[in-house]
Amino acid sequence: MNVSLKWLGTLVDIKGMNPDDMAETLTVDGIPVEHVIRPGEGIKGVITGKILSVEKHPDADHLLICQLDVGEEEPVQIVTSASNVKAGQIVPCALSGAHVPAAHDNKAPGGLRHGDIKIKAGKLRGVKSAGMMCSLGELGMDANLFPALNHEGILILPEDTPVGVDIHSLYDLDDVVYEMELTANRADCFSMIGMALETGAIFRKKVTLPSISVKEEGAPIEGRASVHISEPAYCKRFCGRLLENVKIGRSPEWIEDRLRSNGIRPINNVVDAANYVMLEIGQPLHTYDYDKVAGHSLTCRHAHEGEKIVTLDGQERQLNPSDLVIADGDDKAACVAGVMGGFDSEVTAETKNVLLESAVFDSASIRRTSRRLGLRSEASGRYEKGINPARSEMAINRICQLLEEQGAATTAKGMLDEYPVKAEPQIIKTTVKRINDYIGINMPKEQMIEILEALYFKVEEQDGNLTVTVPEFRLDLSGMPDLAEEVARVYGYKNIPITTPWSAIAKGAMSKDQDVIFRITDSLVADGLSEVVNYSFMDKKDLEKLNFPWGHKVYNAIPIMNPISEEYPDMRTTLLPGLMHTLTYNLSQKNEEAAIFESGHVYQPKELPLTELPYEYELFSGLLYGSPDEAGYPNNGRKYDFFDIKAIMENVLKALGIRDYEIRRSTYPVFHPGISADFVKDGKTLMSFGQLHPAVLDKWGIKKEVYGFVIFVPHLMNMVDETIDYSRIPKFPASQRDLSLLVPAHCTNDEVEEIIRKAGGKHLETLRLFDLYQGEQVKEGCKSMAYNLTFRAEDRTLTDKEVDQWIEKIVKALGKAGITLRA
Known part of the structure; x- marks a missing residue:
């Protein structure tokens, strides 16, 4: 949302106020101004001039000599290479000493060199030139926002442009525009009227809202058009009006300037008026060619299965049964509600009658449709944040008024209005003391009431008890804390005394749980993994994509009453969904090497619906994809594997x-x-790891192997041993032997090692499996396993004879289990 101070100044008295100081105060009071934009910044000394004559340069075929009237006693001479100049045209002139934000340079991107360009008088091929005539690009003006002006060569201004005036006086280049960074809860401020009301309350300035009236010169609309709501849960209000004798043309310059301040391209007077009202009042409108709407009837309903529509951008779009549409009398979709209109009913230069729509749609539905179709607009953004149904009538009457005042249309008598459930005013009951205690101040009740009434609350007070009626446009308030926040921000946060709250001070120390978390994190980072942080939310649909069977405990998730998005409706019970989304995003960005992990809490309810706090505990999970080595010589590019x-x-x-x-x-x-394992101790699974199931990879659209792990932190806590394991460096040398064994296929490594250790005795220091093979060279039903054994004594050097005796004993013990030496 951009706020033009010129426009704002027509609604609230801000004359004489410093724009930068205003921006600071608004930001501190909860209406953040991200940037202060000055459209004409970088332009100095550029004035309008009228071309009196154009002559060819005597020594250059591509140069022209122009004499211009710039409002001074004598004409000025400017030499130009532009071919589009003619006598009688009005053009912008940058004379010697002027500054422009860009200059033509064929070597620069886009043909323009940007910066502070100072203009100097000089000579071109021996002929004096007092400066230059400017193009649209040289003035730093966005060509897309000025469709009525020429985009090539010198900028040709309208014939009625006065001569000798500063270019800043044209197209609101002397305006100041706030780029707002409003939070989603302040939907009321996504309009100029909302910003005017807020500015007036904060600065105690008079607000003057536009007086809206409609002449209604045409025949009654009843019987000639109709609007309907098939599902009131998804459309709170639907208003309609009929404009007749429409004359399509350009909008007045002041309307175009105000649209441009918000980056909206002027199109024609009808579309521009709809966009203007959306910015002014905050209610998006849609215009239909009345004569192209079947049955002159509009109905808000959900799309049918398989239904399609060609939208205004000329694309055919497949609709979903969850999408809201506006259908005509033939039950054909004429508009994707709140997102984009249909091509078949658009307003064109031939349109004579316009059917207006002013409706309030369900926010979540518009958000889903907009994201799915990839269509984001000023209108859909406002619907997503919430629209006030009380202003639907105001908005539709305002567009009629604007077009009537331009002589561009007449309005049929009456307004169609489907309003199934009218919103009741919200009333908050509290006390002056509760608000003061909540803020931490001692404000007199008179001052508190004054602040609330300045914010358009209706206040009734009796013996310190307050009955506060919330204004209809404040959809974000729900109780006393919200009311206290309104009082505090207008009172001024800087005026609230800083007090240190009481607390029991204790010596800072790391708990055992924290120490375990840090140790695990340090170990994973040392092994080359990067830590990521995801939302503590998930969608249970992702659990099915992760191969969890229905009935698994991870599906027992806590639903969120007000999720931040429909993509995250539940509290997470596992970290893997968030990690999979992070991995797939990295893969979509062509990042072929990923080793990530996350630590965080998961939430397991004891029962649903919740009657007590859920079981909340820590997990670690991670995913590895690609190669552990950086690409390039001397690395061989091997991929991650199970080991x-x-x-x-x-x-x-x-x-x-x-x-x-x-x-x-x-x-x-x-x-x-077949490619996964658990580490288990005392019957508890400490961690599970391995290659992701092929079905999981298919469901997530991943074509290569991915390895992952889950560390169950609660099972580790009581097993952590902080004892430092110290032993002296051995004094005597070790003796090593290798055993290549033929092992029955059903025997595990643990079983073989247990036999070897028991038979090997106390001098068997280490035992390591270094080879495992099954194939053509091995007898069917068997596998080859090779072990390295290290023997050592603390008091002497072992002899070969002693070691050979222990090896013989081990071979006999293995033989009893059907394990033999491999020939």
Whole structure:
């Protein structure tokens, strides 16, 4: 939302106020001004001039010598290479000493060199030139916003433009425009009237709103047009009016200037008037060619299955049954409600009669449709934030008034109005003391009432008790705290005394839980993973895409009463949905290497609906995709595999001092059942990891292998060993042996290692599996497993004979289990 101070000044008395100081005060009082824009900044000393004569340069075929009247006693001479100049034209002239924000330069992007360009008098091929005539681009004006002006060559101004005036007086270049950064709850401020009311309240200035009246010269609209609402839950109000004897043409310059201040391109007087009213009042309008609307009837309904519409941009769009449309008398969609009109009923230069629509649609429905279709506009943005139904009538009457005043149309008598459920005024009951205590001040009741009434609240007071009626345009207020905030921001946050709240001061120290979280984080970062932060929300539909079967505990999620978006309706019960969205976004941006993790709370309700706080606990999850090495020489570009993710998990357990855990096949549904594992201790699963299930990858549209993990932090907490494991460096050398074994396929590594350790005795220091093979060279039903064994004694050097005896004992023990040495 942009706010033109020239326009604002017609609604509220801000004469003499400093724009920068105003912006600071508005921002502090909760109406943030992001930027203060001066459209004519960079233009100095540019005036209008009339071309008296044009002659060819005697020494250059591509140059012209022009004599211009710039309002001075004598004409000035300017030499130009532009071919579009003729005697009698009015043009902008930058004489010596003037400044412009751009200059033509064929070497610069777009042919313009931007910066502070100072104009100097000089000579071109021996002929004096007092300056230059300016093009639209040289003045820094957006050509898209000036369709009526020529875009090539010197800017030709309208014939009635006065001579010798500063260019700032044209097209509101002397205006100041606020670029607002309004929060979604202040939907009332997404209009000039809303900003005027807010500015008047904050600065205690008089507000003068436009007086709206319609002449209604035509025959009654009843019987000649109709509007209907088929589903009142999705359309609160639907107003309609009929304009007749319409004359399509340009809008007055002041309307075009005000549209341009918001970056809206003028089109024609009817469309411009609709856009103007939307900016002024905040109510989007839509215009239909009355003679093209079947049955002259409009109905708000949901789209039919498979229904299509050709929108104003000429594209055919497939509609969804959740989309709201405005249908004509033949039940054909004539408009995507609140988003974009239909091509078949658009207003054109041949239009003679216009059917107006002023409606209030469901915010969530408009947001969904707008996002799905990829159509975002000023209108849809306002519908998403909420529209006040009370202003629908005001807006439709205002556009009629504007077009009547231009002599561009007459208005039929009467207004069609479907208003199924009228909004009741909101009343808040509180006390002066409660508001003062909430803010932390001691404001007299008279001052508090004055502030509330300045903000257009109706206040009744009796013995300190307040009955406050909220104005119809303030849709964001609901109780005493909101009321107190209104009082505080107008009173001035800087005027509220700073007090230190009481608290029990305790010595700062890291808890055990925090220490565990930091250790896990440090270990993952050391292994090359990057931490990400996602919303604490999810959509249960994503759980199905992650292969979780229905009935799994992760589906037991807490629904959010006021979700930030329809994409996040539930509190998360797992971190994986957010990580998958982060991964797919990175892949869509051509980031082929991703190693990410997240730590955060998940929320498991004890029962639904909630009767007590849910079980809230910490999890770690991560995803690895692509290669662990950076691309390029000397790295070979190998991809992540199961052993990478296994090593990362082992490093986490090592950082926590957790030992003597088991490794088992994982049954976690997200992972591939044959390429995944769990680390288990004392019957508790500490972590699950492995390759993502192929079905998961298919549902998320990922074509390559992805590895992931889940660390169950609550199961780790009581197993963390902070003891420093110290042993002296061995004094005597070790003796190593390798065993290549033929093992029955059903035997696991754990079972083989247990046999070896028991038979190996106390001098077996380490045991490591270094090779596993199944294939043509191995007997059917068996696998080849190779182990490295290290023996060492603390008091002597072991002899080969001793080690050979232990190896023989190990081989015999293995033989009893059907495990033999591989020949």
